[in-house]
Amino acid sequence: MARWTPATLEADRWETPTARTLVLSVPGWTGHRPGQHVDVRLRAEDGYTAERSYSIASASAPDRLELTVQLDPDGEVSPYLVGDFAVGDRVEVRGPLGGWFVWDTTAPDPVVLIGGGSGIVPLMAMVRERHRTGSRALFRLLYSLRTPEDRYYRTELGPAADPGVDVFVAYTRTAPPGSARGPERLSVADLNTHGFPAEFAPVCFVCGPTGFVETAADGLLALGHAPDRIRTERYGAGGRR
Amino acid sequence: MNLITRGFHGRRGGDPTRIPPGQYETHDFPVLTVGPTPRVDTDTWTFTITTETGARHTWTWEQLLALPQESPHTDIHCVTRWSKLDTDWTGVSLDTLLEDVETTAEYALAHSHGGYTTDLPLQDLTDGQAWIAHTFDGHPLDPEHGGPARLLVPHLYFWKSAKWISGLTLLDEDEPGFWEQAGYHDYGDPWREQRYRGD
């Protein structure tokens, strides 16, 4: 698990003008559990290295994984991965890492997924793994993002993509024309309406910027969800990602 | 193997004597927690050291604040790769808390309100290396950063500095905590990059 392995960029997809999915070929990769992440290491010609963590976006597969990286224009690593990293270029990865923010594909319990911005990435992996394994667990996904242009995975998380996965999108800055819900932050009322009731004891996964995760997790507690049913992953300090 | 990432130049500048390998400096204060933030009331807060023989030593919030206070100035390193330099804390040294505790234990398991645990060698908690901290940068420690009080063990990765600390159990044998069972390293030295089990 702790070994660094070469990963070659095989293909890419733009999710938004500032977010890019990297399809990496990783010979020897034996798969992962949905929700886990990898560490990515980049090394410059002179030996200088930088490392960052990225959630795995794809379902488990041998020799291959996908990441989705959001550009932080002031950052060190994401501008390279989004802008300069070209097909055929290599980085090193190690993983899969993280044993707690993981959905158990054999569990029948309903699942509430709450993602803010790029926090959707590991949740997408859970939705994909649900498909791959044929799980019948009911999913409800609440996806918070600023504007319709920031939306990742449009087709896969589009309207009626899967009857077992309800998708609710909360736009916080600009809502699409004609939408009933104005632009506003994900509220406790949204969690109540679009999640599962606490009596169903769903397992809840919350991922995104720290402030978003704090608010959503507090909202779930207020609605009576047990703390040990709420699993969180916080990406950073700012509300920027 | 030294694989080069073509076209990556990076942004140098961190002080390599203070930023451990694989870390980068942040001026924010990110949060690593795996669940919701517990809200712990200082009216009912207690901190308990339980020895290997079962003897218990408990302090209330007032008793903690009445003990001699220290103000460590230190760098902290989170396993999610950020390091924060020159942080200021106030709290009570574990040396003070362990003064009247009879023990020959070698390990400690730190317990948090909310149920998390993490294990450390007892010798990493003594000799001015660890505190129960309640103040950060002159302000009461925020709940999301572990307030009202957290363990502060700055020479190890920061998950060892258990947030919302409720007690220490002293043990003869090491017992992996919540984080360590989830795949993190048993010791967690940032200078040796002991992030995950097997590093």
Ligand SMILES: Cc1cc2nc3c(=O)[nH]c(=O)nc-3n(C[C@H](O)[C@H](O)[C@H](O)COP(=O)(O)OP(=O)(O)OC[C@H]3O[C@@H](n4cnc5c(N)ncnc54)[C@H](O)[C@@H]3O)c2cc1C
């Ligand atoms: C478990 C985990 C999973 C993650 N998964 C994803 C994912 O799926 N997708 C994704 O996009 N991200 C993910 N992240 C976040 C990712 O690891 C990086 O933090 C992110 O890509 C930004 O890295 P960067 O190098 O571009 O920015 P950094 O260089 O780390 O900078 C981040 C911010 O800090 C500020 N900053 C940097 N240096 C300084 C300085 N010297 N002074 C002041 N400010 C400074 C910058 O303004 C910038 O906005 C994940 C993080 C974790 C912990």
